[in-house]
Amino acid sequence: GQQLNQSPQSMFIQEGEDVSMNCTSSSIFNTWLWYKQDPGEGPVLLIALYKAGELTSNGRLTAQFGITRKDSFLNISASIPSDVGIYFCAGSINNDMRFGAGTRLTVKP
Amino acid sequence: SQTIHQWPATLVQPVGSPLSLECTVEGTSNPNLYWYRQAAGRGLQLLFYSVGIGQISSEVPQNLSASRPQDRQFILSSKKLLLSDSGFYLCAWSRGVLNYGYTFGSGTRLTVV
Numbered sequence: 001g002q003q004l005n006q007s008p009q010s011m012f013i014q015e016g017e018d019v020s021m022n023c024t025s026s027s028i029f030n031t032w033l034w035y036k037q038d039p040g041e042g043p044v045l046l047i048a049l050y051k052a053g054e055l056t057s058n059g060r061l062t063a064q065f066g067i068t069r070k071d072s073f074l075n076i077s078a079s080i081p082s083d084v085g086i087y088f089c090a091g092s093i094n095n096d097m098r099f100g101a102g103t104r105l106t107v108k109p
Numbered sequence: 110s111q112t113i114h115q116w117p118a119t120l121v122q123p124v125g126s127p128l129s130l131e132c133t134v135e136g137t138s139n140p141n142l143y144w145y146r147q148a149a150g151r152g153l154q155l156l157f158y159s160v161g162i163g164q165i166s167s168e169v170p171q172n173l174s175a176s177r178p179q180d181r182q183f184i185l186s187s188k189k190l191l192l193s194d195s196g197f198y199l200c201a202w203s204r205g206v207l208n209y210g211y212t213f214g215s216g217t218r219l220t221v222v
Contacts, residue, residue: 033210042115042199042213043153088153090210097203097211101152 006089006100014108019076021087021103028069029091029098034061037086037102046087047074079107111136115200115214122221128173128187130217132200135181140202142183143211144175147197159183160205195221 006023013019023032031050035043047058049065049072056063062075072091076083084107089100112135122128134140144156155168157175165175172191176184183200197218201211 031210035210035213040216040218042201042216043211044213045210048210092210095205099153 004089004091004098004100006103008103009101010104010106012106012108013079015079015081017079019079019083019105020073021089022071022073023089023091023100024071025091025098026070027093029093030069031092032063032065032072033090033092034063034072034074035088035090037088039085043086043088076105079105081107081109083107111202111212113200113202113212113214115217117217118215119218120220122190122219124192124221125189128185128190128194128219130185130198130200130219132183132185132214133181134202137181137202137204139180139205141205142177143201143203144183144185145199145201145213147199147216149196153199157185190221192221195219 004023004025033048034046036046037043047056047063052065052069053067054065060077064073066072084105086102086104088102091098115132141160143158145153146156147153157165157167159165159177162177162180173187197216199216200214203211
């Protein structure tokens with residue numbers, strides 16, 4: 001099946017710094033989604049992308065659907081302590097959903 | 110609005126004991142339902158999914174099973190737990206078309222001792 005490669009696996013940053021993470025695949029997807037998981041909770045949808053090239057923002061978060069439909073990135077600007085958690089990308093095509101392995105973000109005050 | 114309930118939140122069970130985790134969805138009909146497992150600090154592993162009552166597809170062979178006795182109820186079971194069954198179990202639902210992604214429950218932390 002299609003595999004998603006998510007990087008980096010983990011990030012340790014200072015409060016106020018910007019963050020960038022991405023997902024790549026060897027196959028195309030019709031939809032890219034980004035989730036955040038707080039410790040001990042289920043993942044929550046942050047941003048959904050439906051068209052190649054689409055750039056969507058949600059507050060300090062910005063995500064893009066790659067032109068080739070094989071990649072997506074998520075940027076977080078001016079990080080704050082509550083941004084800590086695990087961020088998952090997910091790609092969907094033909095009723096099949098695949099998740100990346102997650103990026104664990106730690107923000108130092 | 111749609112909501113998903115998952116319980117219990119935490120569970121400590123001895124090796125060899127049975128397991129039953131329950132998930133229910135409100136506010137929608139005929140959802141697709143999923144069970145995922147997440148090992149500590151790791152990614153999400155799809156265990157089972159269901160597109161309708163009594164319809165279960167298994168992604169990974171193991172000593173777990175799933176059932177869907179009602180349209181909005183999904184149950185994860187085991188007859189005899191193993192130590193390796195410890196983990197964080199997540200239930201999720203979606204509409205038939207996955208463009209809107211999944212909505213996850215709050216998870217069950219299972220520790221097998």
